[in-house]
Amino acid sequence: MNRLLKVIAVVTIIFCGGCESAKMNKETPAPxxxxxxxxxxxxxxxxxxxxxxxxxxxxxxxxxxxxxxxxxxxxxxxxxxxxxxxxxxxxxxxxxxxxxxxxxxxxxxxxxxxxxxxxxxxxxxxxxxxxxxxxxxxxxxxxxxxxxxxxxxxxxxxxxxxxxxxxxxGDKKAVESLAKLTNDANETVAVAAVAALGRIDDKSATDAVAKAKDKGAGAVKTAAIDAYLRCADRLAAKGQKEAAGAIYKQLYAASEPMIVRVAAARGMILTAGDKTSEVIVEMLKSADKPIQTVAIATLKEVAKTDVIKAAAEQLANLGATQQMQLVFALADCGDKAALPAVESAAKSTDAAVHIAALKAIGTLGDVTCVDTLIATAAAKVGDEQKAAQESLYRLHGADVDEAILKKLPDAEPKAKVELVRSCEQRNIKASVPVLMKTAKDADAKVRIESIKALRALAGPQDMAALIELQLAAAGNDRGELEKTVVVVAKKIPEDKGQSQAVLAALPSAKDVDAKCSLLSVLGKIGDEAALPVLRDALGDKDDQVKDAAVRALSDWPTAAPAADLLKVAQTSENQVHKTLALRGYVRLAGLASNRPAEETMKMYKDAMALAADVSEKKMVLSGLGSTSSFEAMQMAAGYLDDKDLKEEAEAAVVKIAESTMKGHSRETKETLQKVIDGTTNESVREQAQKLLKQGK
Amino acid sequence: MKGVGGAVAAGAGLPYIMTSVSSGGFSPSEQITLGFIGVGKQGMGLMLGFLNQPGCRIAAVCDVDEQKMKAAQEIVDSYPLDVKVKRLMCAGYRDFRDLLARKDIDAVVIATPDHWHSIISIEACKAGKDVYCEKSLAMSVVEARAVVNAAKRSGCVFQTGSMQRSDFKFHQACELVRNGYIGKLKNVRLCIRTATFPFYPVPCDLPAEPVPDYLDWDMWLGPAPWRPYNSRIAPPMGSSGWAHWRDYEDYAGGLMTDWGAHHFDIAQWGIGADDSGPAEIYPADGKEFKMLTYRYSNGVTVVRDDDMEYKSILFTGTEGMIEVSRNFIDAKPQSLLREHIGPEKIHLYKSENHYANWLDCIRSRQRAICDAETGCRSATVCHLGIIANRLGRPLKWDPSAERFIGDGEADRMLSRPMRSPWIL
Structure with missing residues (x-):
């Protein structure tokens, strides 16, 4: 396949851009x-x-x-x-x-x-x-x-x-000539000259830019402002903060366009040294929201505790939009000095600020925030609940896990649900014993969440306890526990007996329901050691057990029990079992396998022969579409004239045709043409036409 | 300001527009007004994506191809909107500078061919717009860095279109790798193979064709060296498949900057090199390096493996591996995929939708998931591979200085001289 793609790629390159172009793409240089x-x-x-x-x-x-x-x-x-x-x-x-x-x-x-x-x-x-x-x-x-x-x-x-x-x-010797050109009668030349001066790392160039800014007009002045900012940025990057700061200050003047003031404000903050807090606070007090915003956005670049604290103290004085921005910025800085301000913001009546603060607590908060977050997650819905939950999951500190475990047993049901979820999301392995208990809680939601959390947190050593829970549970709980047992069993290495614990529990199953539940789990685990047990169960005298065995074998991850299912489909006197077995058999035929294509074809032919009604035949054709042999296409084509199966047959032909076009081009094209001529499904016709076109 | 290819009319090519300042932020109820620059196949796709996003509306589109521009206008004007959203009649422009001059446009989405990305991004930043720019961010390392500087200076919320970062599978894969779930990361192999495009960009050897009357060919070329028009590079509206400007060295970087800008971006994320890059680059030599190989300072190698079965990225560590593509994620051991990553571990930036993430960040003024710095570093990896292949020798790279070590020729290729009057 890969080789084929490579050939196509090379051919296409030659076709598209000439063979010389293809040479540029060769990975191995020619000797x-x-x-x-x-x-x-x-x-x-x-x-x-x-x-x-x-x-x-x-x-x-x-x-x-x-x-x-x-x-x-x-x-x-x-x-x-x-x-x-x-x-x-x-x-x-x-x-x-x-x-x-x-x-x-x-x-x-x-x-x-x-x-x-x-x-x-x-x-x-x-x-x-x-x-x-x-x-x-x-x-x-x-x-x-x-x-x-x-x-x-x-x-x-x-x-x-x-x-x-x-x-x-950056030609310094060009400064004099370029400076003259800033006054050129051709404005375009003057603008280019100003911009070029802004790129030259030389004081005389910076002076020429400053002059153009002060004396120029229109586009020249605008270009000079931009160039002047570039000069300041360069000086700042070289560590000449005082000189840079002086330029930023000039450009921060209220008379300058706001976009310039914004850029200058950032520069002023970054070059303010020990006056950074002062500068930021002044900007946060500005009447101009863009200035407040740039001060907030630059906090992360400064990242000093005293500055962050000073900014946080201004939080309550800002408008709602800027409050929300500052809360996010404080979280982004990750400095816990901002936590008190953020906690206050969490009490805001403005929804955006409130939610931003809840989210920020996840980054900045600690064990003292657990109660607030649990209460909010339990009592609220929507974005508010989601923000509280996510913060609870992200809150730092081993003592947070301890607090959650301590609160869990005695919490109210809604809070308990949130605590259980946080055990799962925080990956608290130590919570497994507690979750085994809450999996039997009086509250159904607590039970289900606990069972789901155990899926993630329990390990092979917990298999016996989980199976015990499974056998004791009923209804929905048992269904969820079956899933959990399967997931945890699969955490055991394949050669270490994934189904061992379930097989060991089977004899002690007290009733048919419990036995069926275990058989179902065995099918989904798919461990070879369980196959004889399931085969035996096919011969059980209890119909319910037989039913469970057929279903379990139908779930099997390989085609190993295909013959067993075929036999049930052929010989069972129970129509339900026949149908289930046939479905399972078709499913297993469609699984990836190394068996010869002829064997797969035989499986589909056998299945079709057993299909009792239209719906079962449709199911077989649908499975057939996932194969890629010419014989499969021929078989599907045989149903193109059957009015009940036409649609499934057409879909199968189109699906198979891609793989048969190369080896059986003429026959594939003829069959596709038949589909095109006969179908009423536009999508199928388009796909068939596309394939036909590609095959030409 | 028009007619830049003829008589000189544009000072250094650019008007230094200073229009709006959206950086004051928006309340949750306010609509963000967007302009689209470049509405070909990819631009149109983005436009439909944003039309489906709440909280934004499209006020203008721009394309040097009048047919595409008009088609985009019609789609915007006829698109069903939420009844609460006030409909704007969508304006059409042929010159991006006219769109940037609109004071009511808060942010722009740029989906032009790559050779225009840096100039338009920088001018949009200067004009006070927030920017979503398609990958690959720029045509050279120097251009990409200039975009970063412009975005920082203006306080722009910048999103690079490497949208795999907003796909949970790539996020999960990288988070597992970064937290050592596959042990110590040793190697990343990635496949960018696509049948109809070359891996490395090639010189354009297409014949001259008459320029269609709906196309401003000089503006299409912009900063790229002049050459005659050919419809393969700038196909008319309705052409099937992707335009082939991607193949040619003056407009893009072949698959290296096309799929490469996606997959190398994920490799960088998984390695934890979003503000750094490789230290050594080895072009294929038919001997030790069968395929283009990068080595990072921590010893991790990244190989562009064209023989992989899937167009995927395979992270291999001392204790396992994770393979991820747009269609699947797989791991050895498989149980890794069920791991919950606890609070004390590394948690990568999470976004569920690349467009929504950008719009949300425009409101909150937070960094978008694939900001200019990230886009710059990922594009740089792609360009380093192209340069090493062009020169046919191993190169040493200093990611801090963004210069090659001891290779003046390679350094020259870090920037691209622009056709007058265009300049960054």
Whole structure:
């Protein structure tokens, strides 16, 4: 299958993008033949000659060869000669696409050797971008010199591009020229110059940006503000917090646009040093909600206890939306100093604040919060209950588990349910003995939750006690306990007797119901040691026991009891048992297996022969659809004309056809065509048509 | 501000729009107003996803393809809404800057081809919008870091579209791995194989075709190097399958940044490297490394294994293994999958719906599950693999400095020069 997919992938790549593209995707590099330096140079020159007229839609074979040669020569002496050949190529009348390719190669492997050739392209708007593509990545002062020289000669987009590249390269020597351009009559040039200055790590550049901010107007001023923020961010990152803080303070002025003030506010907080609490509190007291919000959002980046405490003290003074945000932020900081404020917020009458605080308690709270959370989880519904429950499950500290266990036996039923759930969710293994008791509680909900919790927490050592509970229980409780026993049994390694405890309990089952309950569990565990017992039970004189045995074998995880079920279906005088056994038999036929396809087909044929009515035949056809043999398709196709079974037969044919298309293309297509012609089900027709199309 | 490919009209390509500040937050009853940028196949899917989310509405869509833009408008305008939601007539734009200039739009969803992600994300942050941006976050490591910086600076609630993080199976798998349920993690193998797309991006060799009158081809290219139009890269509306811009190096990173941005993202989550990354990258050499291999500083290896049976991620530890895909989760021993992880263990960020998580975080101003930093780091892993494959040699990576160690050539490939007038 994997090999097939790989073949498809390679074929598709060749089909889609040419075989040269496929080479880029090969995981195993092709072996290379060593060549001498002059020979390589000649070969390189010849290849370059060949690609002079290259255009975007032409074969890339020679381009790929050139790429490989450059990659091999990279860092070696011969690269210099090759680079010169590439430079000559750029000066030639080669096509745009060919030069574009060469510039891309130089962007990775080029050196200052290539600068003159590339620089000569900078002022030509047609090729300026591709020259910059290379130059922007080539290190060295020669590139910067060339860019600066070209700046005064270039126009239009070429000029903008050069300004951008000078900024990206952080060329300090360009500051003077760029500063002049901030006053350019062409606003677009001025904006680009301001932005470029903002990228240059130099005081004179920052000063030029500040000047443009103060004197500029419109787009230039806006760009300067953005560039000024960038300067401040850079200073802050370098540890020059005072200088950065001064810029942020300027930009925090009420006269600046709010989005700028927000960015500046964050910067002010992060550069405030020992005045951080003061700054944050001042911002939380601001009349501007976005400022309050950014102060809240920046708390995590500060993460100092005194700051968190100071912020938490402001909680009650904020509006509801900002209260909710601050509660979440305090939780995110994870500092327990904020717990008193969060607990107060949990009493808020605003639903969003209240729920946020309940959630925050899960992170910040401790054993003292258990009662509040249990009370809320037990008394409330919806989001409020969910928040309290989740916090109860996340509350830190071993003493929390102890408190839960201590409260559990005597709690009121609703609280008891929540305590039981928290035992499960908190993975309190020590709660198993208590849960064994609450599994017999007077309250039905407590019992069911306890049985479910035991499913997660009980271990192999608890099997006997669980079975005892199972046998003593009735109704829904017993059903849930059966599930629990199965899950816990499966925690025992397969070779260590998963069904041992159940088998041991079987003789002591006091009544038929109890025996049937154990047989059902054995079927679901599916341990081989139980198979003889279940087979024996098929011959039990009690119909109820027989019934349980048929059902248990029908649940079996492998096809091992298939013959037993077939025999029941063929020979039983009890119609219910016949039907159950046939269903089980069809189910087992559909399980993954290593048996030959012919055997599987025989199973379906046997089943179909036994099917007494339309619904049983439909069931067989439905199972047949999960097989992938040609014979299965033929069998399904045999029912396409049966008005009662037509729909199931069509669905089975379509399902099987995908796997038979390759080996039995003609017959599959004919059968699919028959489905298309005869079906009234649009979805089936579409699927069949799709398969037919794929098969063509 | 239009016609950027012709006469110079855009200062550095960008208008430095400063419009709304949604960062003040919303009360639970307030609707979050969204704009969609890029409404092709993926964008349309996202749009339908958000139309089904309570608490938000769509005010505008934008696409350089007029047909797609109009189709999206029609869908929004005719979509049945909750009676309590006030319907807005959906505006259509061809230029994302016009959409970002709308003061009433609180947040944007970006589903353009990858080569546009960083610029539009950064401009949206500057405009005060919260951002949902499709993966892969950016076309280079430098671009991805610039997005992170812009998001931090503006206080933007940012969601990267690596939505597997909001799928309980991946969450469960990573939480089990992080808590040592499979012992000490040794190896992660992942499969991103998809029949119709190349693993690594290839140069575009498609022939020129006439540009359709409904398409602004120059704007479609944006910061990417110029080349003539071809419908395989920008297919017309109604084309079947995914557009093949994903194959080509100027617009995406092949499967490495397509499925890779999903599966490497999960590998990073399971390893616990959301703010870090690998230390060494080994391209396939046909010898020791049959397939692209990453080694993290804790010794864990991540292998892109194209021969795996399923398109899944397989975590192997000293005491077990967990395999997870979009369709299944499996473990050895199987009992691991029934484990309840107690309060003292590591609990990973949990989200049940990637869209709802972002909208909830816009209200609470909390970090979204796949924020810009996470998206940046995952995209970086993908790009490192592409660079190692391109150079054909092992590389050493410093995840803190985000530079290669002792490889100037590789460092050059950490950024991509942009066509004028575009710049980050």
């Amino acid at each position: 290379k033949t060593p060549t001498s330096a002059p020979a390589a140079s000649n070969a390189f020159g010849e290849l370059l000659g060949k690609i002079k007229t290259y255009d975007f839609n032409k074969s890339r074979t020679d381009l790929v060869k050139i790429s490989d040669m450059i990659r091999d020569a990279s860092g070696k002496p011969e690269m210099k000669a090759m680079e010169k050949q590439l430079d000559e190529f750029l000066k030639s009348d080669a096509s745009y696409a060919a030069k574009d390719f060469v510039c891309r190669e130089l962007s990775v492997a080029g050196t200052e050797v290539s600068v003159p050739a590339l620089a000569s392209m900078l002022t030509d708007e047609k090729v300026s971008d591709i020259a910059r593509y290379a130059l922007e990545r080539i290190p060295g002062a020669a590139v910067d010199d060339a860019l600066r020289k070209a700046l005064s000669k270039a126009n239009g987009n070429a000029k903008i591009g050069i300004i951008n590249t000078l900024g990206v390269r």
